[in-house]
Amino acid sequence: MKVWKIFLFTLLGLFFAGCLESSPNTTSEKVDDPTYSNNTDPTLEGMMFIFAENSETILGTQDSTARASERPQMKVDFDYNFSIGKHEVTCEEFKTYSKMQVVCKGDSLPITNVNYYDAILFANERSKAEGLDTAYVYGSALFDADNHCLSLGNLIFRTDVEAYRLPTEAEWTLVASKNWNPSKGWNSNNSKYKVHPVCSSDTSASVCDMAGNVSEWVNDWLSKFKDTTLSNFAGAPDGGTLGERIIKGGSYRDAPNATTLYSRGDVYTVTSSTAADYVGFRLAIGKIPNPTWMSSTGNVSSSVISVLASAGEMRSYTGSFHTKLAFRNDETGNLVYIDYSNAILSAIEIADTIDSFHPDISPDGKRVAFCTKPEGISGISSLYVRDLNETGSNLVKLDVESAAIPRWGILASGDTVIRYVDDAGNNTDDATFQAHALWQVPFSDGKFGTPEKLLSGNYHDGYDAESEFAVSGARLLRAHRNGKDTVWYGGEQACNASLANDGTKRTLFLDFGGSIGQSFAETSYNAHKALLVADSTGNLTQVIPAPDGYTFDHTEWISGSTSNVAIASLANDAGAHQKIAVVGLSRAKVFEIVEGEELWHPCLWAKRTEKFSELLNSDSAGVYYTSAGGAVDVILRYKMELLWEYRNAANVLILGSSRSNAGVVPKELDSAYFAINASNVPNSLYETRYLFENYALNHMPNLKYLVVSLDIDMWWKQKTNEIENYFYKAYKKSPGFVYDKNHEFWKSGYPAGLAEHTENSPGNSIYREWLIPTRGYKNEACYGWEEEASVDKIVTWYEDNPEFFKANVEELEAILALASKKNITVIGVIFPMSPKFVETNSFGRYGLSRSKAPELIDSLQSLSKTYTNFVLMDENKMGNHDYTDADAQNRDHLCSVGAIQMTRRLNSLLDSLEQLHP
Numbered sequence: 001m002k003v004w005k006i007f008l009f010t011l012l013g014l015f016f017a018g019c020l021e022s023s024p025n026t027t028s029e030k031v032d033d034p035t036y037s038n039n040t041d042p043t044l045e046g047m048m049f050i051f052a053e054n055s056e057t058i059l060g061t062q063d064s065t066a067r068a069s070e071r072p073q074m075k076v077d078f079d080y081n082f083s084i085g086k087h088e089v090t091c092e093e094f095k096t097y098s099k100m101q102v103v104c105k106g107d108s109l110p111i112t113n114v115n116y117y118d119a120i121l122f123a124n125e126r127s128k129a130e131g132l133d134t135a136y137v138y139g140s141a142l143f144d145a146d147n148h149c150l151s152l153g154n155l156i157f158r159t160d161v162e163a164y165r166l167p168t169e170a171e172w173t174l175v176a177s178k179n180w181n182p183s184k185g186w187n188s189n190n191s192k193y194k195v196h197p198v199c200s201s202d203t204s205a206s207v208c209d210m211a212g213n214v215s216e217w218v219n220d221w222l223s224k225f226k227d228t229t230l231s232n233f234a235g236a237p238d239g240g241t242l243g244e245r246i247i248k249g250g251s252y253r254d255a256p257n258a259t260t261l262y263s264r265g266d267v268y269t270v271t272s273s274t275a276a277d278y279v280g281f282r283l284a285i286g287k288i289p290n291p292t293w294m295s296s297t298g299n300v301s302s303s304v305i306s307v308l309a310s311a312g313e314m315r316s317y318t319g320s321f322h323t324k325l326a327f328r329n330d331e332t333g334n335l336v337y338i339d340y341s342n343a344i345l346s347a348i349e350i351a352d353t354i355d356s357f358h359p360d361i362s363p364d365g366k367r368v369a370f371c372t373k374p375e376g377i378s379g380i381s382s383l384y385v386r387d388l389n390e391t392g393s394n395l396v397k398l399d400v401e402s403a404a405i406p407r408w409g410i411l412a413s414g415d416t417v418i419r420y421v422d423d424a425g426n427n428t429d430d431a432t433f434q435a436h437a438l439w440q441v442p443f444s445d446g447k448f449g450t451p452e453k454l455l456s457g458n459y460h461d462g463y464d465a466e467s468e469f470a471v472s473g474a475r476l477l478r479a480h481r482n483g484k485d486t487v488w489y490g491g492e493q494a495c496n497a498s499l500a501n502d503g504t505k506r507t508l509f510l511d512f513g514g515s516i517g518q519s520f521a522e523t524s525y526n527a528h529k530a531l532l533v534a535d536s537t538g539n540l541t542q543v544i545p546a547p548d549g550y551t552f553d554h555t556e557w558i559s560g561s562t563s564n565v566a567i568a569s570l571a572n573d574a575g576a577h578q579k580i581a582v583v584g585l586s587r588a589k590v591f592e593i594v595e596g597e598e599l600w601h602p603c604l605w606a607k608r609t610e611k612f613s614e615l616l617n618s619d620s621a622g623v624y625y626t627s628a629g630g631a632v633d634v635i636l637r638y639k640m641e642l643l644w645e646y647r648n649a650a651n652v653l654i655l656g657s658s659r660s661n662a663g664v665v666p667k668e669l670d671s672a673y674f675a676i677n678a679s680n681v682p683n684s685l686y687e688t689r690y691l692f693e694n695y696a697l698n699h700m701p702n703l704k705y706l707v708v709s710l711d712i713d714m715w716w717k718q719k720t721n722e723i724e725n726y727f728y729k730a731y732k733k734s735p736g737f738v739y740d741k742n743h744e745f746w747k748s749g750y751p752a753g754l755a756e757h758t759e760n761s762p763g764n765s766i767y768r769e770w771l772i773p774t775r776g777y778k779n780e781a782c783y784g785w786e787e788e789a790s791v792d793k794i795v796t797w798y799e800d801n802p803e804f805f806k807a808n809v810e811e812l813e814a815i816l817a818l819a820s821k822k823n824i825t826v827i828g829v830i831f832p833m834s835p836k837f838v839e840t841n842s843f844g845r846y847g848l849s850r851s852k853a854p855e856l857i858d859s860l861q862s863l864s865k866t867y868t869n870f871v872l873m874d875e876n877k878m879g880n881h882d883y884t885d886a887d888a889q890n891r892d893h894l895c896s897v898g899a900i901q902m903t904r905r906l907n908s909l910l911d912s913l914e915q916l917h918p
Contacts, residue, residue, distance in 0.1 A: 119217045313593075356384075377425060461507075506535060517532055566585065819869055
């Protein structure tokens, strides 16, 4: 928007209190609220100018029954104005600027089935078409055959650019709150469960369809809320380990009384690659000055730490997906870490009051040690160890007077120790240097042992226990070698030294443009412009120049996986440590991996991994989840890990939807039944058959019972729909599934190492914690059956399309036939749903007329006459079951209490079947 126009509108808003006058090339209309004016500038077609400056809005709710991510209320105020789309982007508009192939039933309908990436790429294209800069920049893009964007690498949102973008959650809520009336929008009561042309419901609204028609993407990563006030709030700095985004507003499938202004999610986890036929978006335009973000740990910041390198890119340097980076955010003094074993990466800050310098990650990658004084500064320092997780749990302090610059080590005995010095000051003065010492303390089971002195001298930059070789590099490059203390590098100034932990006794360090270094490099350079490597005698062997415009700082060898990689901060010409980079010494390459304001003291750790099989492609084998995936992919990734690990042990397999995922607890079954819960979310019978036919039948020789959720209210799902059947098309973004299919699912025999490849492939630490220890069961909290049994799909879908139900029955019969050939008994479970559905005309959450349901269930029961290996277990009983509020998570899922009851009943059924067929 032109600067003079922003200025004019601002003045009018302030001095005329909403009484708007026309300005050149602008047509204005008077509306009920002074926040709006109708700006029909041809360069901003369809946009409404919002006088947001000095306004405020409320995010979240105080309702204790709301999701945790929606509580408590938080106030946001604005000191800027912006424009927002009068309506959601239509199919016609989307096709104008996007290369993505879309199928629309009408040009005036809002575009749907687009994910976050598709939406922001559209915003970029409209910006470029109108001669503007772009709000979103990225390093790489991955598209499917329809130009549907699956992933954007190194994605950065630029708040300081005047360009089209998605509105922030705060902007969206401010606008929506002025005319919030879900009953006037297209909703489940009036929409006939289909999308409608934009602005065709409440035609009097200045900004249309915010409470109905389709839900909408906003710009933000999912953040926490606090009982506070923030200015120009822009969400979370990243998506955390789940990579969660926000969608707002109601849709044509939502009940008006269930559509709230504070809601910010969906039934399932929303990630950047999520798409649905009830989610679209609208655009906004305008800079966000001085934005604030709130991290997953509740830390408020005015800057963002951006992760620039993917898990795969890091693996190319470290040789392992299991790589972690820890560093100091010097703006806050807090520790930050990135876990590259997660396909979706997040810079997680451990916020507390302890100043954190020189973090060092433990040999097992689970903990981090740090101190409270930096190298070169004398004085009392404390040494701590804490878990490397979001809360930094199990914090312990070493009980000594002073300890600084910790470094982990493993003794020949296998014991883990931490080495440290009692003062972090510089080593220029011989007497002062010798007055301090290098110490070693055992660390086991989260506790420190008794410290012992190793050497006199402030040798804080590495120690080789086998040969008592040590280095120090704070002003002078000192070494303890062959029992003697020497000064290397001709006594010239040096710093940031680090001794390799691979036995080569190489030392990397920085200098100040010293004559020895310049002579070796055969070129002149300034302070910290070169990373130098010396051998065990102190002679230079390699020099790596810093990137143009930057100098090195805080250099360290990587610990764990490889011996030829270093990590360093990069400082710009003004001295700000804006980036962290990996330095590949073999390639003589500097690769930037993190960007921020002040990033200090990086430590990079990688787990040593073995090559499990030369016959398997490590880039594909077992890689069932990448950054292009969403919740479905990550759940399946861990279910596949369980399947490969327990393929020979399991005799019971549970397949199905989120209902069985939350409803059957494998470890609650008697010891005679070794079960894996391989249910995924969401699920259809088509997916169940795919997993059973291609994996279970080929690789589970002892399988005796298959438990299948029969979600008959969802049997409108179709085989040739990538949203309703993951294995129709969506699976192609998961290299592991493509790899398996290309090898005919290993029918000729399980390939050695595939289980190990799967275990070591990218994943998500939270989902691993949820699913692996329980053998696939997802423990859910108990909230009750919900106040209302609302329906998310047209109740009469069966009457309209009976062939959908029939196709699902045919799929079930195919499963029964396959199972029969291997003498596998199939137990079909109809899981309990809210008894309040009895008061409706719907069988369950996704419809199916109650009048039709009994005869359809009877038809399923009759399948046992044809297939003697089939047993129907109806735990819903048309809603007349005995699962109480205490057993329920929500209207159609059991919680942990109900799941135990359900599992015990399944156990009894298995016992009875064992008596019939021992």
